[in-house]
Amino acid sequence: xxxxxxxxxxxxxxxxxxxxxxxxxxxxxxxxxxxxxxxxxxxxxxxxxxxxxxxxxxxxxxxxxxxxxxxxxxxxxxxxxxxxxxxxxxxxxxxxxxxxxxxxxxxxxxxxxxxxxxxxxxxxxxxxxxxxxxxxxxxxxxxxxxxxxxxxxxxxxxxxxxxxxxxxxxxxxxxxxxxxxxxxxxxxxxxxxxxxxxxxxxxxxxxxxxxxxxxxxxxxxxxxxxxxxxxxxxxxxxxxxxxxxxxxxxxxxxxxxxxxxxxxxxxxxxxxxxxxxxxxxxxxxxxxxxxxxxxxxxxxxxxxxxxxxxxxxxxxxxxxxxxxxxxxxxxxxxxxxxxxxxxxxxxxxxxxxxxxxxxxxxxxxxxxxxxxxxxxxxxxxxxxxxxxxxxxxxxxxxxxxxxxxxxxxx
Numbered sequence: 001x002x003x004x005x006x007x008x009x010x011x012x013x014x015x016x017x018x019x020x021x022x023x024x025x026x027x028x029x030x031x032x033x034x035x036x037x038x039x040x041x042x043x044x045x046x047x048x049x050x051x052x053x054x055x056x057x058x059x060x061x062x063x064x065x066x067x068x069x070x071x072x073x074x075x076x077x078x079x080x081x082x083x084x085x086x087x088x089x090x091x092x093x094x095x096x097x098x099x100x101x102x103x104x105x106x107x108x109x110x111x112x113x114x115x116x117x118x119x120x121x122x123x124x125x126x127x128x129x130x131x132x133x134x135x136x137x138x139x140x141x142x143x144x145x146x147x148x149x150x151x152x153x154x155x156x157x158x159x160x161x162x163x164x165x166x167x168x169x170x171x172x173x174x175x176x177x178x179x180x181x182x183x184x185x186x187x188x189x190x191x192x193x194x195x196x197x198x199x200x201x202x203x204x205x206x207x208x209x210x211x212x213x214x215x216x217x218x219x220x221x222x223x224x225x226x227x228x229x230x231x232x233x234x235x236x237x238x239x240x241x242x243x244x245x246x247x248x249x250x251x252x253x254x255x256x257x258x259x260x261x262x263x264x265x266x267x268x269x270x271x272x273x274x275x276x277x278x279x280x281x282x283x284x285x286x287x288x289x290x291x292x293x294x295x296x297x298x299x300x301x302x303x304x305x306x307x308x309x310x311x312x313x314x315x316x317x318x319x320x321x322x323x324x325x326x327x328x329x330x331x332x333x334x335x336x337x338x339x340x341x342x343x344x345x346x347x348x349x350x351x352x353x354x355x356x357x358x359x360x361x362x363x364x365x366x367x368x369x370x371x372x373x374x375x376x377x378x379x380x381x382x383x384x385x386x387x388x389x390x391x392x393x394x395x396x397x398x399x400x401x402x403x404x405x406x407x408x409x410x
Contacts, residue, residue, distance in 0.1 A: 013145045013147075013148040014147055014148050015265065016148065017152050018257075019261070020152050022254065024155035025155070025257075026254070028159050028162055031159065032044055032162060035162075035166035035170045036171075036172065047121055048176075048179065051179060056221055058128055060216050060221060061132050061217065062135055063136070063220060063346065064136075064213040064217070065132070065137065066136045066271065067140075067347065069136060069139075069141060070268050070271040071271065072207065077203065078137050078140060079204050079206040080204070080205055080206065081137055082205070083205050084206050093126050095126070095129060098122075099118070099121065099122035100118075100119050103118035106118040116173060123180045127187040130187055131186055134187070134190045134191065134194060137206075138193070139267075140268055142268060150190050155182065157178070157181050158178045159178075161174070161178040162175050165177065212349075215353070219345075219346055219356075222356045222357025222358075223338065223356040226335070229360050229363050230245075230331075230363065231245070233363065233368075234377060237371050244321045245377070245378075247310065247321040251306070251310065251325050252302065252331060254302060254329070255329045256333070256336045262291050263287070263340045270284070271347045274348060275347035275350070275396075281396070284340070284344050284396055287340050288337055288393070291340050294336075295332065298329070298333070299326070299330055302325055303326045307322055327379060327382060330382055331385055334382065334385040334386050338355075338392065341389065341393060345392065345396065348396075350395070352396070355391055356388055358388075359387070359388040366380060366384075
């Protein structure tokens with residue numbers, strides 16, 4: 001994919017926006033870490049981990065929507081989403097009410113002393129559930145510019161509001177409310193685009209086949225669990241050192257998040273070819289080269305400047321983090337390539353999309369059996385992730401799984 005074609009397709013809009021959002025996310029966490037005491041930062045981190053967990057099925061549903069929009073669009077015009085829009089908005093509101101009703105339980109579990117942060121967090125669900133539909137439609141029709149504008153606007157609002165709230169009243173409510181505003185602004189921009197475009201009526205309704213949707217959710221849940229499993233095992237196996245490990249993971253994930261934009265950009269193209277044929281394999285090869293190149297360049301920067309990243313993001317108290325940054329940056333790069341292959345095999349309807357879930361089970365089993373320290377756990381993650389990458393790459397580039405492992409029609 002040449003640079004001229006990339007610009008013409010609008011892909012650079014999304015790649016640029018993803019870069020801005022990732023930088024803004026790290027600025028957000030660094031800002032919160034400097035504004036709050038460690039105990040309050042732990043509460044914010046716990047609440048935002050709930051957001052991360054809730055985002056897993058939402059991202060999976062969005063991927064399923066992208067797939068179906070590509071398959072059901074006519075002349076670049078997507079199917080109508082009136083009924084689906086009402087369903088998603090209603091589901092988001094119901095989820096918000098349910099979480100708000102459970103806020104007393106969550107307040108006691110996290111030891112917050114007040115239900116307000118949980119109620120604020122519940123408000124994040126309504127716009128986020130709705131965005132999974134509308135963002136998926138825009139991505140499926142390669143309308144990258146409005147997606148990019150919405151992401152940048154939401155990220156800027158999140159960081160700016162956090163800074164302002166920290167100056168007025170440095171508490172855990174500010175970062176949580178900033179995250180809610182991020183979701184609202186992102187959805188607002190996208191809905192404005194839908195209203196302005198006024199796509200013609202009379203189109204068929206978007207249909208989400210249950211089988212394809214469930215397989216997508218399971219595959220991407222397996223991948224998301226693989227990304228998070230070492231942090232969870234670190235907390236279980238060596239709780240005293242888990243803080244340093246988690247900080248190193250956060251820095252190392254920069255090498256993962258930077259290339260993820262490439263995966264989102266190429267996924268609709270994988271779907272259009274159903275992941276089969278020479279063109280799909282050629283695009284996969286270009287995507288892998290791009291993801292690995294971006295990841296390893298980012299890894300090199302992180303390794304050289306690891307002391308700076310640790311000091312700026314977490315402070316001198318996390319000095320023991322620097323030794324792990326290199327390994328976990330390599331892990332992040334490999335996981336970025338595994339993400340691309342997961343989406344490719346989903347487009348192909350191949351059972352190899354389940355490989356990250358199998359890798360997760362392997363990490364948990366070995367960790368519980370051996371109980372490794374921080375460095376051995378990081379090496380285990382690199383080894384298992386690399387094995388998953390190899391297992392998924394060979395059939396993808398050779399076309400071996402095109403027919404034998406297809407899951408059948410959606």
